[in-house]
């Protein structure tokens with residue numbers, strides 16, 4: 314498995330420079346319970362957490378680190394909320410490239426530990442990821458440092474790392490191969506890169522005659538980071554900056570990044586914007602585990618939370634073919650499952666005798 318099977322459709326990297334850890338070609342599974350109980354007959358999950366570092370960002374890191382290898386770069390300077398950093402750290406380790414990452418203040422433990430294990434150098438910065446001015450200032454610094462000849466700046470968005478983002482477009486190519494009918498693809502959005510990549514990937518398939526028409530790419534955001542979902546839904550031309558208040562790790566992106574493109578390109582695909590509360594996301598995360606056997610971090614449940622909201626608001630046809638991106642693993646954010654675990658009987662330590670008496 315590798316994104317490089319789609320090498321002809323993504324930004325060119327010579328064969329000798331291509332790095333892979335086995336990313337891409339992730340499973341597509343049909344919902345067994347949540348879809349039917351919401352009146353959605355054809356609900357599917359694209360399991361992009363089934364990936365070398367357990368998030369969809371591996372599609373980006375594989376492509377972008379390969380571009381660095383091709384260009385002879387030896388230092389990667391990045392910003393991340395956690396998953397991009399974990400992916401970059403892994404692919405840089407594989408490529409023998411140093412990796413320094415500026416991390417948002419609220420990054421969860423699982424992601425931090427993963428980055429450290431791969432050998433990355435990390436700095437968590439106060440206010441980064443919440444305050445738009447601090448976030449912009451961090452980007453300015455990173456861009457300055459990254460302009461040195463041996464270095465490259467990597468941020469998982471078209472605005473900063475466009476060639477690498479073509480690696481994320483492979484999700485559309487995978488899907489077109491996996492299923493003949495897709496009406497809606499629901500994507501969680503922080504900076505909007507994933508949604509734009511999906512829309513551009515489908516557009517490429519339409520342009521080369523593989524698909525007759527693009528599916529509607531739907532953008533879902535938590536209401537505490539609504540930079541593009543409401544502007545897209547309400548017909549505005551552009552995304553907007555916000556002060557991020559959401560607690561959903563990965564989606565705390567108060568700046569616009571790829572937001573303007575997400576608004577125009579997802580609208581052109583026929584998609585709309587959807588806003589959900591953090592509580593809805595946590596509840597959906599629990600349902601994915603209990604009702605479908607899918608262990609995801611909160612950001613990975615956002616697309617489904619948006620689809621369920623759209624179904625309640627009667628914005629989806631009951632027989633539409635709907636795919637929700639499940640983008641990151643539950644192991645990334647152990648804190649986010651503490652409440653769900655607290656509601657269970659736990660795992661009491663018992664003696665053999667006590668255990669024998671249980672049944």
Ligand SMILES: Cc1ncc(COP(=O)(O)O)c(C=O)c1O
Pocket residue numbers: 368394395396397469501502503504505506507508562563564566610612613640641
């Ligand atoms: C698990 C997960 N899902 C979704 C996203 C959102 O991606 P984007 O910033 O491209 O909109 C992120 C971003 O970090 C993420 O980590």
